[in-house]
Amino acid sequence: MGGIPSVTTGDKIRVSEIFGPTIQGEGALIGVPTVFVRTGGCDYRCSWCDSLHAVDAEYRDTWKPMAPAAVMAEIEALSGGAPLMVSLSGGNPAIQPLGALIELGQGKGYRFALETQGSLARPWFGDLDMLVLSPKPPSSGMPVDWQIFNHCVAAAAEAKTVLKIVVFDEQDYQWAREVAGHYPDLAVYLQPGNHTPPPPDDDAAVVDQEGVDARMRWLVDRVIEDRWFTAKVLPQLHVMLWGNKRGV
Amino acid sequence: MGGIPSVTTGDKIRVSEIFGPTIQGEGALIGVPTVFVRTGGCDYRCSWCDSLHAVDAEYRDTWKPMAPAAVMAEIEALSGGAPLMVSLSGGNPAIQPLGALIELGQGKGYRFALETQGSLARPWFGDLDMLVLSPKPPSSGMPVDWQIFNHCVAAAAEAKTVLKIVVFDEQDYQWAREVAGHYPDLAVYLQPGNHTPPPPDDDAAVVDQEGVDARMRWLVDRVIEDRWFTAKVLPQLHVMLWGNKRGV
Numbered sequence: 098m099g100g101i102p103s104v105t106t107g108d109k110i111r112v113s114e115i116f117g118p119t120i121q122g123e124g125a126l127i128g129v130p131t132v133f134v135r136t137g138g139c140d141y142r143c144s145w146c147d148s149l150h151a152v153d154a155e156y157r158d159t160w161k162p163m164a165p166a167a168v169m170a171e172i173e174a175l176s177g178g179a180p181l182m183v184s185l186s187g188g189n190p191a192i193q194p195l196g197a198l199i200e201l202g203q204g205k206g207y208r209f210a211l212e213t214q215g216s217l218a219r220p221w222f223g224d225l226d227m228l229v230l231s232p233k234p235p236s237s238g239m240p241v242d243w244q245i246f247n248h249c250v251a252a253a254a255e256a257k258t259v260l261k262i263v264v265f266d267e268q269d270y271q272w273a274r275e276v277a278g279h280y281p282d283l284a285v286y287l288q289p290g291n292h293t294p295p296p297p298d299d300d301a302a303v304v305d306q307e308g309v310d311a312r313m314r315w316l317v318d319r320v321i322e323d324r325w326f327t328a329k330v331l332p333q334l335h336v337m338l339w340g341n342k343r344g345v
Numbered sequence: 346m347g348g349i350p351s352v353t354t355g356d357k358i359r360v361s362e363i364f365g366p367t368i369q370g371e372g373a374l375i376g377v378p379t380v381f382v383r384t385g386g387c388d389y390r391c392s393w394c395d396s397l398h399a400v401d402a403e404y405r406d407t408w409k410p411m412a413p414a415a416v417m418a419e420i421e422a423l424s425g426g427a428p429l430m431v432s433l434s435g436g437n438p439a440i441q442p443l444g445a446l447i448e449l450g451q452g453k454g455y456r457f458a459l460e461t462q463g464s465l466a467r468p469w470f471g472d473l474d475m476l477v478l479s480p481k482p483p484s485s486g487m488p489v490d491w492q493i494f495n496h497c498v499a500a501a502a503e504a505k506t507v508l509k510i511v512v513f514d515e516q517d518y519q520w521a522r523e524v525a526g527h528y529p530d531l532a533v534y535l536q537p538g539n540h541t542p543p544p545p546d547d548d549a550a551v552v553d554q555e556g557v558d559a560r561m562r563w564l565v566d567r568v569i570e571d572r573w574f575t576a577k578v579l580p581q582l583h584v585m586l587w588g589n590k591r592g593v
Contacts, residue, residue, distance in 0.1 A: 326429035
């Protein structure tokens with residue numbers, strides 16, 4: 098299992114990387130200029146993880162404990178002090194103490210979205226501008242604890258909450274339909290999986306973009322065939338434009 | 346100039362094509378399952394028009410006058426009677442009598458978005474679920490009448506209204522910044538132009554996708570460089586996935 102932190106370092110956040118601004122490449126905020134704060138450590142280890150450098154404990158030496166004010170200072174430096182959207186991702190950012198950062202940043206006009214699998218509910222989810230719950234489908238090899246997932250939905254009551262589900266195959270797709278059916282009030286974004294995720298040490302590794310595009314077309318066909326017109330289907334635009342390159 | 350209709354055929358709508366459902370490939374509704382109604386005829390003739398088969402009077406014999414009920418019947422047949430988003434495009438759909446279609450469809454649960462350059466204001470703009478105003482930048486070769494454009498914004502008071510601006514070069518970009526500055530309340534979507542639009546008779550024509558992608562990356566860089574963080578930058582996803590092919 099990839100690096101569950103048993104103790105956080107005071108109120109420090111374990112940061113794998115901070116980068117941007119660039120546009121958000123996927124989901125509800127696609128196209129929105131964003132600074133990304135990727136935290137280190139995850140309680141999941143999905144078979145097709147595309148961020149192993151922020152998940153696998155082998156890379157924990159590259160994760161830096163930072164106080165919320167230090168993270169915010171770096172976000173402000175990157176954005177030239179102009180408020181924008183901040184995406185908190187990982188790893189699983191929910192295992193980090195992010196409440197203080199969100200409060201600090203929002204006081205300066207920044208907005209915060211967080212993406213998590215929904216395996217840990219936090220009271221500060223309700224402070225987010227957007228919570229992206231991304232439950233992992235069967236192909237991930239990870240089971241979902243739906244009781245905890247529901248706690249996440251409840252904790253985010255005041256935040257705009259959406260579902261984002263990665264789909265690799267028909268089984269994932271059927272699972273996504275079932276999950277979406279249980280949360281009729283949440284907008285659903287489907288995303289074709291990338292079967293050629295970057296090795297953690299090589300972000301120049303080639304993506305089988307034609308294969309991913311074919312999966313995207315298939316996913317559109319499936320949604321249309323089933324008349325699932327409330328689902329939105331979006332690719333990982335950053336991978337289409339920049340490949341597996343990090344920091345864009 | 347491409348086919349300004351001086352007389353509409355009763356209350357009939359001049360339809361170039363009705364297709365879908367497929368996902369919307371661009372702008373605020375990207376990824377949303379949609380049926381497209383493309384009307385025939387346009388009061389503009391942009392230098393880089395990608396829909397000449399619905400603009401150039403040479404193709405007017407392919408445009409079919411249809412009663413609103415007939416258009417709605419085709420939308421329902423394509424969607425299997427399940428309500429979804431309908432995109433009214435063209436040509437310039439604003440020159441068609443679309444109010445009755447919108448009323449009829451909304452009564453059945455369908456939603457309607459319309460995309461126009463903003464050269465003609467219609468009272469029924471206010472009934473739309475979304476109005477996409479897409480003023481044409483200098484590279485189009487078309488001048489904008491801002492007084493009429495403002496009438497469009499006013500007419501759409503009750504509709505969600507967004508700006509979508511196609512950008513080919515630095516001049517277009519600077520123009521887009523200026524235009525957006527005049528409409529601070531409207532969300533702005535920037536879209537890199539396709540310099541290899543399909544010839545009207547050949548939808549298998551090859552797109553210079555690498556060139557368009559390079560323009561997309563440049564556009565992201567420009568927005569970030571200027572810290573224009575309220576702009577959203579999105580490509581034509583359908584062209585990335587399906588090329589210039591029609592009907593997807």
